[in-house]
Amino acid sequence: MGRGAREDAEFRRKTVGCLDGLFGFALALSRDRAVAEDLVQEAYVRALKAARRPLASDDVRPWLFTILHNVWRNERRRRVAEPLDDMPEILETAVAIQPSAEEDLDRGAASDSIRRAIDDLPETYREVVALRFSEGFSYQQIAATLDCPAGTVMSRLARARALIKKAVLATRVPRVVGGRT
Amino acid sequence: MTDCDAARRSLLAYLDGELVGDERQAVEAHLQGCAACRRSYAAEEGLTAAIEAALPRPAAPEALRARVARLAERSGSRTRRYVTFAATLAAAVALLAIGIGRFRASEARRNDLVSVAIDSHLRYAGGRLPLEVRSEKTDDVSRFFEGRVPFHLTLPDYPVGPGEQKFYTLEGGRLVSLRDDYAAYVAYRMETRPISLLVASAARAQPSGRETVTSGRLTFHLDSVAGLNVITWVDNGLAYALVSDLSVNGDKSCLVCHGSPSERKKIPGFSAPRI
Numbered sequence: 431m432g433r434g435a436r437e438d439a440e441f442r443r444k445t446v447g448c449l450d451g452l453f454g455f456a457l458a459l460s461r462d463r464a465v466a467e468d469l470v471q472e473a474y475v476r477a478l479k480a481a482r483r484p485l486a487s488d489d490v491r492p493w494l495f496t497i498l499h500n501v502w503r504n505e506r507r508r509r510v511a512e513p514l515d516d517m518p519e520i521l522e523t524a525v526a527i528q529p530s531a532e533e534d535l536d537r538g539a540a541s542d543s544i545r546r547a548i549d550d551l552p553e554t555y556r557e558v559v560a561l562r563f564s565e566g567f568s569y570q571q572i573a574a575t576l577d578c579p580a581g582t583v584m585s586r587l588a589r590a591r592a593l594i595k596k597a598v599l600a601t602r603v604p605r606v607v608g609g610r611t
Numbered sequence: 612m613t614d615c616d617a618a619r620r621s622l623l624a625y626l627d628g629e630l631v632g633d634e635r636q637a638v639e640a641h642l643q644g645c646a647a648c649r650r651s652y653a654a655e656e657g658l659t660a661a662i663e664a665a666l667p668r669p670a671a672p673e674a675l676r677a678r679v680a681r682l683a684e685r686s687g688s689r690t691r692r693y694v695t696f697a698a699t700l701a702a703a704v705a706l707l708a709i710g711i712g713r714f715r716a717s718e719a720r721r722n723d724l725v726s727v728a729i730d731s732h733l734r735y736a737g738g739r740l741p742l743e744v745r746s747e748k749t750d751d752v753s754r755f756f757e758g759r760v761p762f763h764l765t766l767p768d769y770p771v772g773p774g775e776q777k778f779y780t781l782e783g784g785r786l787v788s789l790r791d792d793y794a795a796y797v798a799y800r801m802e803t804r805p806i807s808l809l810v811a812s813a814a815r816a817q818p819s820g821r822e823t824v825t826s827g828r829l830t831f832h833l834d835s836v837a838g839l840n841v842i843t844w845v846d847n848g849l850a851y852a853l854v855s856d857l858s859v860n861g862d863k864s865c866l867v868c869h870g871s872p873s874e875r876k877k878i879p880g881f882s883a884p885r886i
Contacts, residue, residue, distance in 0.1 A: 442683040442686065446679055446680060449671045449675070449676060450668070450670050453669060453670075453672075454667070457667075457669060463672075467672065467674075467675045468786070470671065470675060470679070471675065471678055471679065471759075471793070474679050474683070475682060475758050475759050478682055478683060478686035478758075479758050508741060541661065541665040542665075544662055544665035545666070545667065548662070548665070548666065559662070560666070562627070563662045564663075564666050564668060568627075568628075568629065569624075569627070584629075587623065591623070591655070591658060591662075594658070594662065
C-alpha cells in the first residue's frame with residue numbers, strides 16, 4: 431500500500447470513527463432520529479467526496495461537524511423556520527441569575543430535568559451545549575464549526591447554562607423553611 | 612487584584628479551560644482569596660458535571676453505521692458502476708400511461724421494493740415526503756444521487772418522436788431507506804397525476820407482481836395494490852418500481868416498452884398528447 435493509499439485509509443478510518451458523535455450532534459440539532467440519520471449520511475457523502483480535506487493526522491472532527499452543521503442549515507431552510515434567538519425575555523431573566531451554594535445542583539436528581547431543559551433550549555443554545563459538553567470542543571472549534579465569533583460562543587454557552595439552571599430549579603419542590611416536625 | 616465582577620465574568624471561560632497566562636493566574640489568585648467566588652465556581656463546576664452526565668450520547672443506529680461504512684469503502688475505490696436505463700424507464704412510464712384496464716387487487720404478499728415504493732408514492736402524493744432536489748432537468752436530479760446511493764444513476768429524457776410531446780415531467784428526487792441502505796426516489800408528474808419511480812440495488816430488492824410481461828431481455832412484474840398500479844423490473848443490477856394511480860394493461864405492453872413512437876401510436880387506447 432502506497433503512502434497516498436495509507437493516508438486515504440487512515441483518513442476514512444478516522445472519519446468513520448466520528449459517527450456516534452456526529453449522530454448525537456445531528457440529533458441535538460434536529461431532535462428527530464430519522465432526520466438525524468439523513469443529516470449524518472449526507473455529511474459523510476460530502477466529506478468523503480470533498481476535494482479539500484484535513485490530513486488524517488489532523489483532528490477531523492471540527493471539519494466533519496462543520497459539514498454536518500452546513501447540511502443542517504440547508505435542510506432547515508426547507509422546513510418551517512424555528513426562531514433562532516427566541517424567548518428573549520426568558521434569556522434576560524436567566525442570565526441575571528447568580529449562582530450560589532444553595533443552588534448547587536444535585537446531579538442525580540437533576541439529570542432528567544437537565545436533559546429536558548437542554549431539549550427545550552433554542553437551537554442556537556442546543557448546538558453549543560452539544561459541541562461543548564458532549565464533544566469537548568474548545569470555544570474556537572465551536573466558533574469554526576458554527577461559523578460565528580468565539581465571543582458569541584462564550585455568551586451562548588453562558589445563556590444556555592443559565593437557562594438550564596433556571597429550568598432545573600423551577601422543577602424543585604420548595605423546601606419548608608423553619609418548620610417543626 | 613481582580614475584583615469579584617471581573618472574576619465572575621471570566622469564571623466560565625476559566626472553568627472551560629479557555630484562559631491562559633495572566634488571565635488564568637488572575638482568576639486563580641482571586642478564587643484563593645474569595646470564598647463567595649469559590650462557591651460560585653463550585654456551583655458552575657457542579658452544573659458542568661451534571662450537564663455532561665445528563666447529556667445523551669446515543670450510538671448511531673446499526674443501519675446507518677453500515678451505510679456509512681459502505682460509503683467510506685466506496686470512496687476508496689476508483690471503480691464505479693455506470694448504468695443507464697433510458698429506454699426502459701421511458702417504456703415503463705409509457706406502460707402506465709396506456710390506460711385501458713386495471714389489474715385485480717393483489718392478495719400476494721408485497722415485497723420490500725413494492726412496499727417502499729407504494730409508501731413513498733402515497734407520502735409524496737400526500738405532501739408528506741419533501742423532495743431533496745427539485746428540478747425538471749434529468750442532469751440535476753442525476754447529479755443529486757451521485758455518491759448518495761450505492762450505484763450510478765443516469766436519469767433519461769423520454770425519447771420523444773416527431774410530432775409527439777413528452778407526456779410526463781420530472782419533478783425531482785430524494786433518498787428513501789430500503790433494507791439498511793438508500794434507494795433513489797424519483798418523482799414525475801403526468802398532467803396532475805404523480806408517478807413515482809424507486810431505484811435500488813438488485814442485491815437488496817427484487818421485483819414481484821401477479822402478472823409478468825416479458826419484453827426483450829426484460830421481465831416486467833405488474834400488480835395493483837390499494838388502487839395503485841405497480842410495475843417492477845430488474846435491469847443491469849438495479850431494481851425498479853414504478854407506481855401510479857394510472858390505469859394499466861399488460862396486454863400491449865411489449866410494444867409500449869420497446870416500440871418506437873410510431874409503433875406506440877398503433878396501440879388501441881394509447882395516445883400521447885400532441886404538440
